[in-house]
Amino acid sequence: MHRHDIPLTQDLVLIGGGHAHALVLRKWGMNPLPGARLTVINPGPTAPYTGMLPGYIAGHYSRETLEIDLVRLCRFAGARLILSHATDIDRTARLVHVEDRAPIAYDVASFDIGITAKMGIPGFDGFAVGAKPLDVYAKRWRDFLAAVTSGDIEPEIAVIGGGVAGCELSLAMAHALSSAGIEPRVTLLQSDPTLSGLGNRARHTVEAKLRGAKVTLRTGVRVTEIAADHVVLGSGDKIPSQLTVGAAGAFPHEWLAQTDLPLRDGFIETTPDLSLPGDPTVFAVGDCAAMPFAPRPKAGVFAVRAAPILYHNLRAALTNGPRKPFKPQKRYLKLISLGEKSALAEKFDLAFSGPALWRWKDRIDRAFMDKLDDLPPMQPPALPDTLAQGARDILAAKPLCGGCGAKVGNTVLRNGLSSLQGPTDAAVLSVLGDDAAVLKQPGAGFQVISADHLRALIHDPALMTRIAAVHALGDIWAMGAQPQVALSSIVLPHMSQALQSRTLQEITDAARAIFDHAGATIVGGHTSMGAEMTIGFTVTGMRETPPITLSGAQAGDCLVLTRPIGSGIIMAAHMEGTARGADVAQALNEMAEPQDRQAFHLRRANAMTDVTGFGLAGHIAAICRASRLSAEISADAIPVYSGARDLSDRGVHSSLYHPNVDNAPTRGRSDPLLHDPQTAGGLLAALPPAEAEIAIRDMAAEGKKSCIIGHLTDGEGPITVL
Structure with missing residues (x-):
């Protein structure tokens, strides 16, 4: 039996497209678990790689270079990707609540949603931007740089937080401005007496680099307010700033506090196998997770190292198999960007810097991204040695597309329908080739009727339903009619009754939303199981005057x-x-x-x-x-x-x-x-x-x-x- 013939029985939901989940998706595509349906929930189609962010800000990388393409990864893994924010989790009903759509059911779930640098300083929400999430900061930076280059605003920047991230971003932004021929005015604000997160040797090197880049470092200061064009310190001093960036520490996403998840300082508490205490069906990894069994700072290296363990334990949770513990290393190499194409390496209280280390860091970062970008080609199933004449030629041609790409060609269609006679009932006004059949309704104008179904383009039943419904309604709209009623025609892939119920609920909710919006009513339909998901609708519409043809x-x-x-x-x-x-x-x-x-x-x-x-x-x-x-x-x-x-x-x-x-x-x-x-x-x-x-x-x-x-x-x- 081919693995695609095995019925779907378990739902695995990955919440967030962080580094660990991205690596899990790649491994899943290489070796999927038959019978498991994989879903990823993430706000956008890409996820930025944190290691290359300073290089992007400095101008060494394009935006595309640091983006993990989750759409491609999910396609490779056979997963559906839901582009939305998770907002809550109901662990009793095993539902993940998602913004602007029905909840997503799970049997096993995992969190890798990262952190935010959003700070509780008055004025931060209106006038500042956190260094995370990266996509928001990256867009603000592009807009700021364009405005400075055109002379619309002054090149004044304030960075709050003198840790590694604050130093890297201060140097990167100063370098980008200098490279554009603009004298940077960057101020790095640190509440501690010295830069944090660095040993003595590394700190001295970074301080020298800040001075060389003309970044003003102010330590032992506290930001009390942020305005549109300045930052107010506890001393009353005002630091001019047209772009204020928060890089002081890691903050958990606020919505986690509204859940019943076990939290430590707002982060999701985990056990050595990366699952939650007392709940072996939910996992957490990366910066959003707290590991009291092995406390570590927030660093991407731990998410990358955790990925193989997470992949193994997710499969174990879905198959009731043995799990492995995650044992993060106690010491790890820090590679810190220094604005220009130079980097600093620190480990065991030793620190070295220079262009060669930037090239080393660049090779490491590109190798990570290449792993997620250069995906092995999908191999079609092996063909039998003997086939009927012509079958091999068809199979050697382009694989059958989904959606309308799977339709029969118009020439074949016209030939196949050529034997049909015109309407014999005076009430039937149809002409072959029009978008919908036309029926004359005595004393009530005209009714149009059409049927359409689509071979699934994507794995998401809800989004596929929306597209199929809009597609079917197109024939009614094209006739100038008002949609009236709809009948559904659904084919589900082979799956358990539990997954049938979940899938049909998603399909029904999505279809109702589209047809309600169109002013039509779903009055029934037919559902069966088959080789693959197919969604279609028969739709009628009304028009007082003759329809547009x-x-x-x-x-x-x-x-x-x-x-x-x-x-x-x-x-x-x-x-x-x-x-x-x-x-x-x-x-x-x-x-x-x-x-x-x-x-x-x-x-x-x-x-x-x-x-x-x-x-x-x-x-x-x-x-x-x-x-x-x-x-x-x-x-x-x-x-x-x-x-x-x-x-x-x-x-x-x-x-x-x-x-x-x-x-x-x-x-x-x-x-x-x-x-x-x-x-x-x-x-x-x-x-x-x-x-x-x-x-x-x-x-x-x-x-x-x-x-x-x-x-x-x-x-x-x-x-x-x-």
């Missing part, structure tokens, strides 16, 4: 598009593990957003459709064929998802790409993205120029993007791309 367009009409293209390429690359996580997350977020307001503003369209599996060119061609017109479009006017153009230039495409090219040939400028199948794509409407301008203006007023991408002309012919 493909055939009403007029020469001179503008073509208005409400959503970018390129989702098929991004999802194909995601399946291959070559897409940037941030690009995948952005596309998924857009695909899950309803388009009811866009449909409202396009209700006067002469013709309309939604851009889905046949690609933008295919859907423009459908309007042209039905309306007996041609089209001219501007490739530069068409919005494209971030990352899609680069992937297209590298030759990435969906499995439906070639059938789409055959279905809708174009002339003029070549652009593969025109044939990219879209899932939950934008509405494509043909409107008179004046109506198009009004619709775009009204959508913009509501924060909805849309644009004119071309116009229709007399005579039938191929699409011209300018």
Whole structure:
């Protein structure tokens, strides 16, 4: 039996994308536990690597260099990634509460959420930024540096905290300003009489570096207030500061105090096997954890060393196997960035510094990131020696995509449906090829009905449901109708009854949210189990006047598009593990957003459709064929998802790409993205120029993007791309 045929029976939930969890994901991808479903909850698609932050601030690294791509890691590990904040945990019901969505059930859970440098100083929340979380600080730093470079503000910085982090960041920011030809005015404020966290030799070296970088060090001072342009000390002195950074110690996330988790000074208490006292199903690791069995300072090295033990013990918790204790080293090497490409190494009260040590630190940091970036390719199952004729050719081609990339090509579809006759009932007004069937309702206008289902693009049932619901509603919106009722059609992978119940609850909650927003009611459906998750809906809608179809367009009409293209390429690359996580997350977020307001503003369209599996060119061609017109479009006017153009230039495409090219040939400028199948794509409407301008203006007023991408002309012919 192949491991994918084994039913899912246990839910493992990793809360946070810290260093230890990132390494666990890599190991899980190399050796997953059959029967276990893995979920990761993290606010963003990437997690910054702390070891390279000073180098990034100093300008030695790009932002991408220090970001751990959690989307790629989760895809490699077969895990679903929920991009949101965990807000609470119910250990009795075994639920993790998540911002803006239903709780996530777990059988085993682990915390690796890091710490914050947020301080309880008056004015901190409004005018300062903590060094952690790193993504927030990094953005504030980029904005500050840009403003200083343009001359809008003075290069005044105050850093609160004279430990290793405060010293590294002070030197890094001073170096970045000096490199830009700007005289830095950085003040490092320390409450203790001397710098902390350093031995005597290391401290003297760092103090000399601070003086050389023209960083003012003030020790034995206490910050009492932070304002927009200065910091107030206990003595009454005011330190000018346009950017105030808190780097004084490690503070736990405040929401942990509202839980029933065992805490020590706000950090999650753990036992030698990294689980909680009295609760072997919940673990904690990294800076968010307290280890009373082996007290250690907050340092990333311990999270990295704990990762193999955590991976082993998580599997043990899921299989009722023996566990291993974590034995952190008592002494560890400190490698401290000194602003320029120089570093200091300290261990056993010995300290050395220089460019060679920076190169050593750089190799160590890059090796860590390479481990999480250079993921082994996913190997397909071995084929039998003997196959029926043609089977090997199909399997050797591009793997089948999910979403609309898995649809049957339009040419095959038209041939397969060619034997269908037109409607014989006078109440049925359908034309094959329109987005939805049209039924005349005596005395009640018109009803439209359509069905759509999607092979899962991602592992998250809730997000996949949102996308499938928006996708199905697209046909109703494209007809200018008001959604009415929906029937669900769900196929779940083989799983235990407990996981069936959890999964269906997530699907139901997500579907209800979308259809409630659209003004429709879910009235039933059908659920079964199969080889993989598939989610679909049959949806009806009502309209008092005849629905908008493909055939009403007029020469001179503008073509208005409400959503970018390129989702098929991004999802194909995601399946291959070559897409940037941030690009995948952005596309998924857009695909899950309803388009009811866009449909409202396009209700006067002469013709309309939604851009889905046949690609933008295919859907423009459908309007042209039905309306007996041609089209001219501007490739530069068409919005494209971030990352899609680069992937297209590298030759990435969906499995439906070639059938789409055959279905809708174009002339003029070549652009593969025109044939990219879209899932939950934008509405494509043909409107008179004046109506198009009004619709775009009204959508913009509501924060909805849309644009004119071309116009229709007399005579039938191929699409011209300018």
